[in-house]
Amino acid sequence: MKNKHFWSVLACAMILVGFGAGLIGCILIGFDFNKLNMSGDPVQNSHEITEEFDSINIDTSVSDISFKVSEDDKVRVVCDEREKEYHEVTVENKTLKIKKVTDRKWYEWISFFNFSGHNSVVIYLPKANAKNSSWKQDGTPDFVVKDLTIDTSTGDIELSNLLIEGALNVNSSTGELNCSRVQAGSILVDHSTGKVTMDKVLADNLKIETSTGDVRFTNGDASNVDIDTSTGDVYCTFLSDKILTTDTSTGDIKTPKTSSGTGGTCNIDTSTGDITVEYITK
DSSP states (O other): OHHHHHHHHHHHHHHHHHHHHHHHHHHHTTTOGGGGOTTOOOEEEEEEEOSOOSEEEEEEEEOEEEEEEOTTSOEEEEEEEBTTEEEEEEEETTEEEEEEEEOOOGGGGSGGGOOOOOOEEEEEEOSGGGTTOOOOSSSOOSEEESOEEEEEEEOOEEEEEEEEEEEEEEEEEESOEEEEEEEEEEEEEEEEESOEEEEEEEEEEEEEEEEESOEEEEEEEEEEEEEEEEESOEEEEESSOOEEEEEEEESOEEOOSOOOOTTOEEEEEEEESOEEEEEOOO
16 A cells, blocks of 8 residues: 555655646746747748639648738739748749648657648739729629639638639638539539638539538529538538438428529538528629
């Protein structure tokens, strides 16, 4: 019993010593954990683009992504970067490519050293090229691109007032996807964890696959809709009625009692969550 008591006291003492050493370390760095980041100090770099392009491909790991209007009509990509974590911004085959690059060593990926903080990628585009676009919504779009591909692990994606003449492809793991006043030929979203919110979005084909998170599609339309989610509610308000197919394992289903199906087809499948579909008029 004495030996057992001795080891218990020793273990508690070692825990207290470790806690004290950690607290002293935090005090010495002023509780600024970014100082432990072995990727270098954070900086904001601006990449100005002079080559012509019509499509955009974004491949980044931990960044919020958004588009803004360029006040000086110049194209630039503004990124939060570090010495060992930066972006390659190039134009190849008329496609603007934004790719995250890291020069970290293996031990620098240990979570204790990984304090990257909040990162963002902002694409500034001139509004002039959107004046004569074929836009089905009120007003004119802020931006026009042929195709847009976004591949990210962790970060929010904000798309608004955007006309995509071809395809919008989004592949993301953790974060929220918010689209407002977006028009595209086709939209394909493969999303793991986080909400997917789309308002006033128009497309010929819409497909959303998500594991965990609600899907909210309002005041928009697509001829062919396919929404598949594991855990989360699905709420849709379409501008036209459709041939509906809905299925949920655990949850309530609320859909219109009658439908002519003149607006195309819609398939919604969720394992755990409610499904609600309504039709509205402009």
